[in-house]
Amino acid sequence: MDNLNEAGKLSILVVDDDKEIVNAISIYLENEGYRVYKAYDGFQALDIITSHDIKLILIDIMMPRLDGLSAVVKIREQKNIPIIILSAKSEDSDKILGLSIGADDYVTKPFNPMELVARVKSQLRRYLTLGDVNGTRKANVLKSGGLCFDLDSRTVTVDGEPVKLTATEMKIVELLLRHPGRVFPAEEIYERVWQEPAYNAENTVMVHIRRIREKIEINPREPKYLKVVWGIGYKIEKI
Amino acid sequence: MDNLNEAGKLSILVVDDDKEIVNAISIYLENEGYRVYKAYDGFQALDIITSHDIKLILIDIMMPRLDGLSAVVKIREQKNIPIIILSAKSEDSDKILGLSIGADDYVTKPFNPMELVARVKSQLRRYLTLGDVNGTRKANVLKSGGLCFDLDSRTVTVDGEPVKLTATEMKIVELLLRHPGRVFPAEEIYERVWQEPAYNAENTVMVHIRRIREKIEINPREPKYLKVVWGIGYKIEKI
DNA sequence: CTTAAATTTAAGAAAATCTTAAGAAATTTA
DNA sequence: TAAATTTCTTAAGATTTTCTTAAATTTAAG
Incomplete structure (x- = not known):
């Protein structure tokens, strides 16, 4: 082909x-x-x-x-x-x-x-969504360990338990899950999710990260999924 | 025979x-x-x-x-x-x-x-589905919990009680029930039901949603069937 | 210990959805 | 065909949810 x-x-x-x-x-x-x-x-x-x-x-x-x-x-x-x-x-x-x-x-x-x-x-x-270069809609779930994102129903579950994220929160999780292991600077997250140039927007991203952690992590202070890499950015591990 | x-x-x-x-x-x-x-x-x-x-x-x-x-x-x-x-x-x-x-x-x-x-x-x-050797058809109904849509008679019932929906309302319910769990943006609902490009049509869809809820929900303010996913759209759960 | 980076919190602003009602359009009835 | 009825669309204000901002607090690296 x-x-x-x-x-x-x-x-x-x-x-x-x-x-x-x-x-x-x-x-x-x-x-x-x-x-x-x-x-x-x-x-x-x-x-x-x-x-x-x-x-x-x-x-x-x-x-x-x-x-x-x-x-x-x-x-x-x-x-x-x-x-x-x-x-x-x-x-x-x-x-x-x-x-x-x-x-x-x-x-x-x-x-x-x-x-x-x-x-x-x-x-x-x-x-045709960004991460979906082939235009063929595949099995529509993204995963990392117990974290699971169903793109059709736009539902996020942790160990099978449904978690209610907002649209923006979902976009952030989707971005990180589509590139597991890759570290995204807050600035890049902002530009890709908000689709506009990041100007003093790091704080906004951080607050969102905080709220996502509150919802998907057992202990938000020791995140298992959404991890920080000091001085660089955030990532969700490839598992 | x-x-x-x-x-x-x-x-x-x-x-x-x-x-x-x-x-x-x-x-x-x-x-x-x-x-x-x-x-x-x-x-x-x-x-x-x-x-x-x-x-x-x-x-x-x-x-x-x-x-x-x-x-x-x-x-x-x-x-x-x-x-x-x-x-x-x-x-x-x-x-x-x-x-x-x-x-x-x-x-x-x-x-x-x-x-x-x-x-x-x-x-x-x-x-004629595979498991259906006799050529007798499967019950031609779409369901989600107590909500039931009979495609033959085009009748909607809630817990067995018939509910009178208009043609447009039925098409919306049918669309959502045909893809249970999937979230449809108001724009997409409009395009698929009205068969024309959606231009400022979200409000129209919302009002229809409101009236459907009035008919199929016990308490339209806390919908059990036709749910909203904030920032994304509407869905009827897969049950 | 110092500093820069990241986290946390809370409150006001913004956005999305809901609700209502009135008039337009379509359909049915007389 | 006109009148009556039903259904649909539009619009505006109310409500709810989400987002942004900013300041205080904690954490990690050098």
Whole structure:
């Protein structure tokens, strides 16, 4: 599988038996800076997703040979990437059918190109998190010893006991757990979690660290998980 | 009852008073590898399903002698297999009637053969799970504790007591129940339920959440089912 | 022992959610 | 078609939770 895509572009696969539609969609997506792959039936689609690093799929559900709904199911068996269904039908029952089968969104033809792009971005935003370079959502738990972070339910447990962290606290724990053993200066934690330049923000980070410890450590004064490295920063050990 | 069908093929019963339609459908289904039984009115249909191991029924609701809707009701009393209604009528009232009476899907004539096949496959996929050898479906309900959503009748009950939700409210509950434990940001709820990009829509979602809680929670201020995760979104617990 | 770094605490500020209500929109009924 | 009903959206204020700030305290390294 080629994981190297030109200039770091995200790859999108467009599947429809109508070549004109595929081309039209491709132009809009390429304009937005995506690399577009094209397929004209379900089998071609399956071929491409097994040989290329596709991040998102746009697929028509009414296609010859392997119909779209079946293809969606097969794709889901292989990869966990966002799937947006294209369809001429607009009835509610179809919407529900598509979504319950494992698609993430549903667009009816004729569609507004800008809306389509908006939905593509929305889906990619949802699936592509920083630490998740492959775009494939793996088993969604991060661990270090008894500390466990379930990314789907956004639940943190210590030795199986659920612990209630705030959103910011969770982001800090997530960052440290995604790079176990690595030491992060408070300044870097701030910049990565708050997504803005750190200016006199160390204290803020420290107070958060304190509160996280209060929740996940048995004795916050002798932390077992969230450790300090004097003069450098904080880390959670690789276990 | 013969449970042995040739070469392990799945048996489908097609019921319509128009023989041409029955034959046309049969060809498409046989092409897809199904064993097809034919009936030209409701009584014949009932005969066949009691003597053969039918996995799915396609039935017209406008038929002489025993009309289709009545047949559907009687079939449901006997067997719990997927039923797809065929009809020349496309009015909404019929759709609702057909589905509420226990049918699983609805196709209006004239129909696209590929679409019909797709729906047949979709229904079989939904009902024939590995552990479910008899072709009798699993209870089609989503649950979390005392909260229960019956997908067939689209009815919600709390501790057995029926609760009257609006269509939108039901879609929200369905989404959360289909992914128990997972936290959905208000924005994502909007996009998945309304099927359009969320723009300043969080408030709308919140008000709906509030009204759902009013209906399903004993004390809406301390929700037992529909919980908030501060800074992230809403969820219904996996129980 | 001194100093810089890290911890702890508490209170006010900020942000997110909740609640309510009124009017708009959609649906049903007459 | 109009009236009545139900459902949805919008907005604004109340409430709750979370975040930031700052100052006092403790800890580790040299």
